[in-house]
Amino acid sequence: MTTLKELAKLLNVSISTVSKALNDSADIGPETKKRVRDAAELYNYKPNKMALGLKINQTKTIGVIVPDILNHFFAKVLFGIEKAASEKSYDTIVCISHESYQNEQQSINVLTNGRVDGFIMSLATETLEKNHVNHLKTSHSIKQPIVLFDRVSEKINCDKVVIDDQQAIYNATKYLIESGRQKIAFVSDIAHLEIGGLRQEGYTKALIENGLPTNDQLILTIDQKDEAHQDIKRFLLSQDIDAVISADNTSGIMCVNIAKDLGFKVPKDIAIIGFGDEETSYLSFPQMSYINQNAEDIGREATELLIRRLENKSEKAVNYKTIKMSTSLYPKATT
Amino acid sequence: MTTLKELAKLLNVSISTVSKALNDSADIGPETKKRVRDAAELYNYKPNKMALGLKINQTKTIGVIVPDILNHFFAKVLFGIEKAASEKSYDTIVCISHESYQNEQQSINVLTNGRVDGFIMSLATETLEKNHVNHLKTSHSIKQPIVLFDRVSEKINCDKVVIDDQQAIYNATKYLIESGRQKIAFVSDIAHLEIGGLRQEGYTKALIENGLPTNDQLILTIDQKDEAHQDIKRFLLSQDIDAVISADNTSGIMCVNIAKDLGFKVPKDIAIIGFGDEETSYLSFPQMSYINQNAEDIGREATELLIRRLENKSEKAVNYKTIKMSTSLYPKATT
DNA sequence: CTGTTAGCGCTTTCAA
DNA sequence: TTGAAAGCGCTAACAG
DSSP: OOOHHHHHHHHTSOHHHHHHHHTTOTTSOHHHHHHHHHHHHHTTOOOOHHHHHHHHTOOOEEEEEESOTTSHHHHHHHHHHHHHHHHTTOEEEEEEOTTOHHHHHHHHHHHTTTTOSEEEEOOOHHHHHHTOOGGGOTTTTOOSOEEEESSOOTTSOSEEEEEOHHHHHHHHHHHHHHTTOOSEEEEESOTTSHHHHHHHHHHHHHHHHTTOOOOGGGEEEOOOGGGHHHHHHHHHHHSOOSEEEEOSSSHHHHHHHHHHHTTOOTTTTOEEEEEOOHHHHTTSSSOOEEEEOOHHHHHHHHHHHHHHHHHOGGGTTOOOOEEEEOOEEEOOTTO | OOOHHHHHHHHTSOHHHHHHHHTTOTTSOHHHHHHHHHHHHHTTOOOOHHHHHHHHTOOOEEEEEESOTTSHHHHHHHHHHHHHHHHTTOEEEEEEOTTOHHHHHHHHHHHTTTTOSEEEEOOOHHHHHHTOOGGGOTTTTOOSOEEEESSOOTTSOSEEEEEOHHHHHHHHHHHHHHTTOOSEEEEESOTTSHHHHHHHHHHHHHHHHTTOOOOGGGEEEOOOGGGHHHHHHHHHHHSOOSEEEEOSSSHHHHHHHHHHHTTOOTTTTOEEEEEOOHHHHTTSSSOOEEEEOOHHHHHHHHHHHHHHHHHOGGGTTOOOOEEEEOOEEEOOTTO
16 A cells, blocks of 8 residues: 555655645645646555544444344345445445344444444344343443434434334225225234334224224234244135235235235235335235335435434534334235 | 543553553553553443554455345345454445446445455456456555455456356256256346356256257346346246246246246146245245355355455465355255 | 644553 | 553644
């Protein structure tokens, strides 16, 4: 790596002259500027980020901690974050908590050492369940601002980006009711999460408001991935169901494919709506109707929120906002 | 952030004493060490990475550039990289090239400024097609070592981690032939990539070696995601096919689901094998037989290879190796 | 218009 | 056993 010092020696000027020339300071004459720039170009000079970071005490880097990168939703949020960050010339350091409290805490620990200017994160299941969030309180351990998305906690005082989980499912359920469905089932593999609860409430609320009976038999909770196929199969056969709402990214897809296999016509016999997006909807046939969380927008919004806070020191530590992103229902071939 | 300086003032000792005490130097007496450590603990001291990086000229950070994080394969490799790196206390900075040459180049540019010690990457489609790889030659632009995986280029002289693409498909095809299949189709959405070509060769080779006729009609190339469903449907109906080999992560799943919809029994009428892993195999019903690329292992191997090179300055710039990872065929319900 | 200097937080000789 | 000082690469206040 070429350094300022080397360039200075080469050009027979002082280090600060080079620095100023490169930063287009009014101090330096056009002649010198040109000479310096040409040399910098020639020797492929790039300012050392570490030195810069030390000097101006900011890293232009965002720490991102997500529970699971194999989940399409988180991958897509990450996609949005990376995109928005790089547009604003921020880098992103990614850590994966694997749903573990300890990993999450450790990632925080590793990154709160002058490596990042702020955090974007979605909480690990374990963290949420234990409800231990002291490692995240900007008041003690952490100095850097945090933006939480999707899996948030009201115990943490910071900016948040969420969707209206209850409303999203409520709308989808209502849509099914209005198209004449009577026995609507609810399938979820995130029942243990708060957002899972909210989604279920949306479902129940829609049934009640429309005079349909609620019934625990109509609710399937999936605990283990490798038993999902069997669980769903048994569930669909056990009773008359004419529609399914899935609260997560994958079980809706499985429902479509399994229902087909069992001889149901989709959507004639059973209509199905899940969470997802254009890409994932192609994994079932027929293409699944889905509630789009607009994961990429969530990532972008979180990033811009964080950067705004980072760069406006004025509104520091106050005025935290929670942004509710909108979701949209895309009726495709399964409704 | 607490600094050494602050601790020093607090304890009424010099900065270097604190530094040495914390690094367990033989210079410092046990008494002092204890006092210093307690204070450090109390004030939650963590050495500033930027300062350290500047000083010892290494960042303990790996730059990762992948074409597409929504692709399950890349997400899983990234998962493996992150895991292996964090075990060795390296951070990972992630950039996404979105299959674009320019993005890739820019990411390299941004990171080659003392931000990372080395790179792990898989090349963008555009880079591969243009065959422009000068931005990656460690001989000029880049000083940091690179490890390439999956989408590699023989024009770049560096460590590589790949699978035997041809052999993997060859084995799977042979497996189908041995179980009595005669009209085996080949479906791919990566025909434009070199690895796509290799996979197709494996398929053809297996047919020829087993005395089966090759026939271009049996090969379906998918160009556009949103036409995949229609293309596959037409393809499956256009001729007698008793098996399908998919060369990518998603088309196999689509084939299973669509074949079912068309009334074929799977695997009785049509057997199907695709690339994938345990998680993705659940997205079709019945659960798809798959060739596992062991993406997580690829990530781990690449990471360990890079770190080894980073830490053994001795074997610098020589002796580059290409590691061929093994793949495994998991026969599930679709064969 | 250009150069000197101090200092960001840290490690590491070398001197006391 | 401890401390002073230099230096990693950079910026910026100040002097010339």
